[in-house]
Amino acid sequence: MDCSVTPLRHGGLSLVQTTDFFYPLVEDPYMMGRIACANVLSDLYAMGITECDNMLMLLSVSQRMSEKERERVMPLMVRGFRDAAEEGGTSVTGGQTVINPWIIIGGVATVVCQPNDFIMPDNAVPGDVLVLTKPLGTQVAVNAHQWLDMPDKWNKIKLVVSKEEVEMAYQEAMFNMAMLNRTAAGLMHTFNAHAATDITGFGILGHAQNLARRQHNEVAFVIHNLPIIAKMAAVSKACGVLFGLLQGTSAETSGGLLICLPREQAARFCAEIKSPRYGEGHQAWIIGIVEKGNRSARIIDKPRIIEVAPRGAACSQDSNTNPSPEIQPPLS
Amino acid sequence: MDCSVTPLRHGGLSLVQTTDFFYPLVEDPYMMGRIACANVLSDLYAMGITECDNMLMLLSVSQRMSEKERERVMPLMVRGFRDAAEEGGTSVTGGQTVINPWIIIGGVATVVCQPNDFIMPDNAVPGDVLVLTKPLGTQVAVNAHQWLDMPDKWNKIKLVVSKEEVEMAYQEAMFNMAMLNRTAAGLMHTFNAHAATDITGFGILGHAQNLARRQHNEVAFVIHNLPIIAKMAAVSKACGVLFGLLQGTSAETSGGLLICLPREQAARFCAEIKSPRYGEGHQAWIIGIVEKGNRSARIIDKPRIIEVAPRGAACSQDSNTNPSPEIQPPLS
Numbered sequence: 001m002d003c004s005v006t007p008l009r010h011g012g013l014s015l016v017q018t019t020d021f022f023y024p025l026v027e028d029p030y031m032m033g034r035i036a037c038a039n040v041l042s043d044l045y046a047m048g049i050t051e052c053d054n055m056l057m058l059l060s061v062s063q064r065m066s067e068k069e070r071e072r073v074m075p076l077m078v079r080g081f082r083d084a085a086e087e088g089g090t091s092v093t094g095g096q097t098v099i100n101p102w103i104i105i106g107g108v109a110t111v112v113c114q115p116n117d118f119i120m121p122d123n124a125v126p127g128d129v130l131v132l133t134k135p136l137g138t139q140v141a142v143n144a145h146q147w148l149d150m151p152d153k154w155n156k157i158k159l160v161v162s163k164e165e166v167e168m169a170y171q172e173a174m175f176n177m178a179m180l181n182r183t184a185a186g187l188m189h190t191f192n193a194h195a196a197t198d199i200t201g202f203g204i205l206g207h208a209q210n211l212a213r214r215q216h217n218e219v220a221f222v223i224h225n226l227p228i229i230a231k232m233a234a235v236s237k238a239c240g241v242l243f244g245l246l247q248g249t250s251a252e253t254s255g256g257l258l259i260c261l262p263r264e265q266a267a268r269f270c271a272e273i274k275s276p277r278y279g280e281g282h283q284a285w286i287i288g289i290v291e292k293g294n295r296s297a298r299i300i301d302k303p304r305i306i307e308v309a310p311r312g313a314a315c316s317q318d319s320n321t322n323p324s325p326e327i328q329p330p331l332s
Numbered sequence: 333m334d335c336s337v338t339p340l341r342h343g344g345l346s347l348v349q350t351t352d353f354f355y356p357l358v359e360d361p362y363m364m365g366r367i368a369c370a371n372v373l374s375d376l377y378a379m380g381i382t383e384c385d386n387m388l389m390l391l392s393v394s395q396r397m398s399e400k401e402r403e404r405v406m407p408l409m410v411r412g413f414r415d416a417a418e419e420g421g422t423s424v425t426g427g428q429t430v431i432n433p434w435i436i437i438g439g440v441a442t443v444v445c446q447p448n449d450f451i452m453p454d455n456a457v458p459g460d461v462l463v464l465t466k467p468l469g470t471q472v473a474v475n476a477h478q479w480l481d482m483p484d485k486w487n488k489i490k491l492v493v494s495k496e497e498v499e500m501a502y503q504e505a506m507f508n509m510a511m512l513n514r515t516a517a518g519l520m521h522t523f524n525a526h527a528a529t530d531i532t533g534f535g536i537l538g539h540a541q542n543l544a545r546r547q548h549n550e551v552a553f554v555i556h557n558l559p560i561i562a563k564m565a566a567v568s569k570a571c572g573v574l575f576g577l578l579q580g581t582s583a584e585t586s587g588g589l590l591i592c593l594p595r596e597q598a599a600r601f602c603a604e605i606k607s608p609r610y611g612e613g614h615q616a617w618i619i620g621i622v623e624k625g626n627r628s629a630r631i632i633d634k635p636r637i638i639e640v641a642p643r644g645a646a647c648s649q650d651s652n653t654n655p656s657p658e659i660q661p662p663l664s
Contacts, residue, residue: 004425006386008444013342019388019428019440054338056351056440058390093336096351101433108351108388108440112340 001121001214002043002197013112018043021058021106025142025253026174029073033080034178036105039200039254041088044109045185046198046257048119053111055085057095060104077105080178088180123194124215124260128290130223131266133184133273133283134176134256135308136204137232140243141166141173142253144235160234169229172310175281176229177254183278184257190272191265199255205248207258208297220293221260223248227285227306248299260290281311333453333546334375334529345444350375353390353438357474357585358506361405365412366510368437371532371586373420376441377517378530378589380451385443387417389427392436409437412510420512451520453527456547456592460526460622462555463598465516465605465615466508466588467640468536469564472575473498473505474585476567492566501561504642507613508561509586515610516589522604523597531587537580539590540620540629552625553592555580559617559638580631592622613643 006015020040024032037055044052057078061070085092095107111117144166147153161169181198188196197211204223212221226233228245236245243250261269270284285306338347352372356364369387376384389410393402417424427439443449476498479485493501513530520528529543540553558565560577568577575582593601602616617638 004386004388006425008385010345010444010446011343013345013444015385015442015444017386017388017426017440017442019390019426021390021428022430053340053347054336054349056336056349058351058353093338094349094351096353096438098354098436100436104430104432106428108349110347110349110442112342112345112347112444114342 002046005118008112013114014118015110015112016044016047016049016118017108017110019106019108021104024103024105028174029076030080031174031178032105033077034084035174035254037081037084037088037107038178038180040107040109042181042198042254044111045181046196047121048185048188048193048196049111049113049117050182050185051111051113052088052090052109055090055092056108057081057092058104058106058108059095059097060100060102061097062103063099063101081105081107084178084180088182119188119193119196121195121197121211122214122216124219124290125194125217126219126290126292127263128194128260129263129266129286130221130288130290131259131261131269131284132199132204132227132256132287133181133259134179134199135227135229136199136250136252136255137169137229137236137245138173138177138253138255139251140232140236140245141169141229144232145170157235157238160238161231165231168310169232172229172308175311179281181257183273183282184259184284187269187273188259191261191269194260194262196257196259198257199252201251203244203249203251204258205297205299208248211258212295212297215295218292218294219290220295221288221290221297223288223297223299223303225285225287225304225306226299227287227308230307230309233305233307246303246305283308334378337450340444345446346450347442347444348376348379348381348450349440349442351438351440353436356435356437360506361408362412363506363510364437365409366416367506367586369413369416369420369439370510370512372439372441374513374530374586376443377513378528379453380517380520380525380528381443381445381449382514382518383443383445384420384422384441387422387424388440389413389424390436390438390440391427391429392432392434393429394435395431395433413437413439416510416512420514451525451528453529453543454546454548455526456551456622457526457549458551458622458624459595460592461595461598461618462553462620462622463591463593463601463616464531464536464559464588464619465513465591466511466531467559467561467615468531468582468584468587469501469561469568469577470505470509470585470587471583472564472568472577473501473561476564477502489567489570492570493563497563500642501564504561504640507643511613513589515605515614516591516616519601519605520591523593523601526592526594528589528591530589531584533583535576535581535583536590537629537631540580543590544627544629547627550624550626551622552627553620553622553629555620555629555631555635557617557619557636557638558631559619559640562639562641565637565639578635578637615640
């Protein structure tokens with residue numbers, strides 16, 4: 001499961017917790033802080049939990065940064081993390097900071113809640129449909145953006161994408177990664193979601209398989225449509241087997257929720273999430289169906305690629321602050 | 333404070349949480365796991381909390397380890413962490429593992445409790461005395477032990493300590509770091525403790541100062557006695573200003589609790605903690621007094637050094653497993 005759920009000794013309450021930490025993948029420290037926080041909270045949101053009682057921050061400062069870089073970069077990252085926590089209706093009350101070769105940012109999210117506050121991710125039934133709340137392709141966009149300054153790499157993809165398109169895709173990826181899945185978590189209750197998970201390191205297919213495996217009923221998930229940040233499908237294809245975006249195995253960071261919804265509710269979910277009352281930028285797509293099966297998940301041959309057009313540059317507090325790229329871990 | 337305390341929306345309950353992660357400092361991976369867990373839980377124990385509802389583990393595997401080293405070392409470390417959690421009456425239900433240049437081990441400890449389950453560390457009064465529940469000198473012992481194989485360093489201390497004494501001190505340090513402060517936490521309630529903290533990176537003086545600063549009453553802490561692992565005072569002195577053990581500034585890992593107790597209760601606390609009903613190895617010393625003052629702490633000139641004799645080798649699951657020493661971060 002995305003969270004650990006521990007029954008408490010007190011009045012039917014449960015402790016729901018999650019932790020996540022990783023390394024910077026965008027150049028803007030403020031946005032990186034927001035992304036890290038959105039990524040931690042996303043595990044709660046995947047269980048339909050909209051409130052978080054407390055956050056702790058996990059941080060390491062790189063020993064390879066100069067004093068000046070530290071003073072410039074780290075407070076922005078912490079600020080981004082705290083701002084996203086506040087947007088999630090919670091706050092950061094503690095944590096731990098160490099020195100390390102690489103920068104680390106992450107956190108712990110904890111909530112004490114009643115049984116009806118969360119949706120156990122195991123009740124999908126045949127006839128449900130699958131909804132995804134953010135486009136795929138964040139890792140492809142982040143890497144393509146790094147390649148703008150690496151001619152060897154850039155040459156591999158320059159025939160299928162322009163520099164401007166890569167810039168737009170990168171901004172779109174950053175915006176999506178920094179967006180909280182909180183609205184989607186709330187709508188899971190409104191529209192009677194049967195199960196959900198969030199899309200991160202294992203890609204859409206890996207997480208769909210994990211979710212399918214956990215179901216009470218004998219179901220299988222079949223994915224027909226892949227909403228992908230514009231041009232990133234072409235970039236992934238041009239790179240051969242490196243990403244596997246069209247195969248559903250490309251890692252995402254702070255991806256959307258994959259939600260099993262009753263068929264009649266799914267379209268209403270997708271319409272509702274775009275409502276201005278939830279702020280800008282929310283989208284959702286019906287991407288597949290739940291049928292009878294052996295608790296597996298697959299993508300059909302030749303899925304429909306939905307090219308998700310950028311909605312403009314993401315908000316950024318200080319887009320000119322670039323920490324040294326060499327302190328980022330290499331793409332594995 | 334050692335923990336974050338968050339009032340919950342449910343029936344007067346509070347969420348108490350702490351997180352800690354750091355780098356290996358002993359060669360035995362199993363004991364390192366135990367130490368990391370004891371170190372995380374210690375922050376709860378410092379607030380007189382004896383139960384923990386849930387733990388998460390934070391782990392990184394070093395990219396410089398071979399596959400064989402990983403397979404040999406990491407499961408032992410995880411096992412040590414889990415065993416210590418079990419000894420603390422709790423269990424590890426989740427966490428996060430990443431790849432990093434250095435090994436990281438740490439965790440998150442969380443409990444939901446009622447107001448009388450914890451002791452806010454701010455009620456010291458003049459006339460209280462200070463009790464310490466583990467001897468000091470863990471960092472000195474760990475470093476002296478590393479120097480056994482570094483002739484340049486060893487030459488600095490060989491006139492004041494023998495190799496056997498360093499081995500004994502290292503075992504004693506390891507045993508103490510791996511010991512839970514849980515018994516002490518329970519006895520804080522029995523003997524009406526007024527405040528406490530645990531001794532870690534800032535040394536006995538640093539943590540005493542932090543604790544003094546937080547007090548409601550105008551008090552000062554005066555430390556007269558320093559219980560120190562045998563021979564480590566001499567080693568620290570021989571190293572000049574490197575450690576500052578006698579000045580109270582030498583870092584400790586997973587140190588003891590520093591507890592303010594009413595004078596008439598302190599001796600009984602120290603007698604009780606040695607009772608066989610709590611298992612082997614617990615000790616405590618009265619090390620100072622609480623007087624009227626400006627919320628500060630100090631060590632008297634020429635404090636009495638209590639040489640704490642080793643009690644024999646610590647239990648170790650596999651003392652022959654040595655991870656490569658170069659993956660440990662350098663002593664700063």
